[in-house]
Amino acid sequence: MTETTSTFDTVSVVGLGYIGLPTAAFIASKGIRVIGVDVNESFVERISKGEVPFFEPDFEATLAGVVSKGALTAQTTTPHADAYIVAVPTPFQEDYSVDTKYIKAASKSIAEQLKGGELVVLESTSPPGTTEEMAQFILDARPDLTDADGKPNSVYFAHAPERVLPGRIMIEMAENDRVIGGVTPVAGQMARDLYATFSNGKLLVTDARTAEMAKLTENSFRDVNIAFANELSIISDKLDIDVWELIDLANHHPRVNILQPGPGVGGHCIAVDPWFIVAAAPEEAKLIRCAREVNDSKPKYVVGKVLSKASKFKAPVIAALGIAFKADIDDLRESPSLEIVREIAAEMPDASVRVVEPNVEALPARLSELANVQLQDAESAIADADIVVMLVDHTPFKRIDRGSLQEKVLIDTKGVWR
Numbered sequence: 001m002t003e004t005t006s007t008f009d010t011v012s013v014v015g016l017g018y019i020g021l022p023t024a025a026f027i028a029s030k031g032i033r034v035i036g037v038d039v040n041e042s043f044v045e046r047i048s049k050g051e052v053p054f055f056e057p058d059f060e061a062t063l064a065g066v067v068s069k070g071a072l073t074a075q076t077t078t079p080h081a082d083a084y085i086v087a088v089p090t091p092f093q094e095d096y097s098v099d100t101k102y103i104k105a106a107s108k109s110i111a112e113q114l115k116g117g118e119l120v121v122l123e124s125t126s127p128p129g130t131t132e133e134m135a136q137f138i139l140d141a142r143p144d145l146t147d148a149d150g151k152p153n154s155v156y157f158a159h160a161p162e163r164v165l166p167g168r169i170m171i172e173m174a175e176n177d178r179v180i181g182g183v184t185p186v187a188g189q190m191a192r193d194l195y196a197t198f199s200n201g202k203l204l205v206t207d208a209r210t211a212e213m214a215k216l217t218e219n220s221f222r223d224v225n226i227a228f229a230n231e232l233s234i235i236s237d238k239l240d241i242d243v244w245e246l247i248d249l250a251n252h253h254p255r256v257n258i259l260q261p262g263p264g265v266g267g268h269c270i271a272v273d274p275w276f277i278v279a280a281a282p283e284e285a286k287l288i289r290c291a292r293e294v295n296d297s298k299p300k301y302v303v304g305k306v307l308s309k310a311s312k313f314k315a316p317v318i319a320a321l322g323i324a325f326k327a328d329i330d331d332l333r334e335s336p337s338l339e340i341v342r343e344i345a346a347e348m349p350d351a352s353v354r355v356v357e358p359n360v361e362a363l364p365a366r367l368s369e370l371a372n373v374q375l376q377d378a379e380s381a382i383a384d385a386d387i388v389v390m391l392v393d394h395t396p397f398k399r400i401d402r403g404s405l406q407e408k409v410l411i412d413t414k415g416v417w418r
Contacts (some may be wrong), residue, residue: 001010008194010031012081013022014106016043016074016202018054018331019162020087022169025063026198027358028072034079036074037109047074055330055359073172078109083119083194086110086134096275098127102133106323107134107400111141115187116153119190121160125215126268127276131159131208135183144288151187155282157183158191159208164328166267177201181211219273220288225259226270227291228297233261244415263391263413264298264336266325271334298334302391302413303343309387309409310348317352318344321378322392323367330359337391338366345370354381358396382408390416 007030012171014376016038028034038044046053050064066072081288088102103124110120120138122131133159135147137180145155159181164172177194180203182188188205195203229247237245266272278285296380310316325335334339345353345367354376355363378396380386382404390397393414402417410417 008082010081011083013085015088022173025066026173028066030197034072035079037078042348044074056169067124080113084110085121087124089124090126092275097279105180106109107137118417119156121158121191123160124163125273126212127280128209128212149184156187156190158187160191166331175201179204179211179214181206181208183208216273216277220272223270223274225289227294228263228267229259231294246417265304266334266335267296299340302340305411306344313386316386317384319354319381319388320393320395321356321359321390324392327393328395342366345373356381387395392416
């Protein structure tokens with residue numbers, strides 16, 4: 001690998017969401033000056049006070065510490081820095097291809113600040129070729145610069161996909177292995193040097209396209225395996241088999257490890273990334289497409305079960321436990337549970353849907369605009385309910401007194417009450 005003597009006195013992290021902000025804080029905690037950038041003014045204001053604008057266990061002390069020391073500051077404009085980490089959303093469009101508008105917006109603001117010698121890393125999950133497209137977008141805006149290694153006016157581009165699990169970011173940000181892909185060999189080594197400042201895991205250097213595909217492959221692998229479990233749950237319902245016992249028994253085989261079914265798949269990784277592979281190779285990605293379709297259809301199956309039970313009541317009260325996309329976080333992105341609640345409420349306007357979500361203070365607009373949906377605490381929602389639906393296995397829900405569930409119709413998508 002080509003040797004470099006790169007140093008980073010100042011790093012700018014563009015996008016201060018669930019990944020960008022912890023990344024900025026971790027780098028700042030290692031003594032590097034970090035300037036965080038986000039277009040959300042309320043985020044910037046809260047971060048500047050040392051407050052985390054979302055729920056992530058054990059993170060607030062780290063953020064407050066680096067902010068109080070002046071190691072991390074936040075602003076809405078992009079500064080000059082020695083290195084940039086772009087951690088902005090990459091949603092998909094109607095045809096499931098990536099929408100790069102946020103990457104382009106970040107790139108435009110970065111291009112205006114470049115002098116030559118800087119490193120620009122894309123962390124946002126993206127289809128193969130996106131980092132090169134970002135580089136070209138910046139170089140088109142700055143024809144005085146180049147991405148060729150070793151020249152005074154060179155800018156270096158790399159991809160380093162995040163690999164952390166919400167709810168465990170404080171552990172996994174430091175300990176997980178990282179895949180780092182350079183558009184050029186020197187860019188790959190410079191990115192490795194940057195991530196070595198705060199990562200204790202192995203830093204595996206490759207090219208940018210392979211790094212991009214590696215992240216999509218990891219999440220598609222999980223999606224396919226979850227789809228198998230979700231399909232088993234539907235088959236088991238039809239055959240009157242307890243799917244949780246079935247999976248437990250099958251997993252006693254030394255070479256079988258079936259994942260757990262649920263109400264669907266959510267979040268901005270597993271629910272999105274496989275579509276990027278499908279869009280890139282639609283004729284070849286047959287299994288990956290099928291898995292996505294199975295998981296995308298599971299919420300409608302759950303809705304059908306709830307509506308079938310609710311139709312037996314004149315004006316049913318339904319307690320929906322959880323609308324986050326996974327347990328013990330507040331992240332609602334691509335959440336199947338949220339969509340299940342919305343569809344139940346829309347399909348049954350005479351029903352009263354009581355949402356229990358301990359990690360949010362208010363319902364999102366998609367639910368608050370519905371007159372028959374309200375946010376309520378678990379105890380009173382269950383007491384009022386005819387039907388209780390377990391959608392997210394938050395830790396507090398596992399402690400619910402079973403006695404309070406007597407005489408209730410239970411629909412458990414997570415196997416908590418089996």
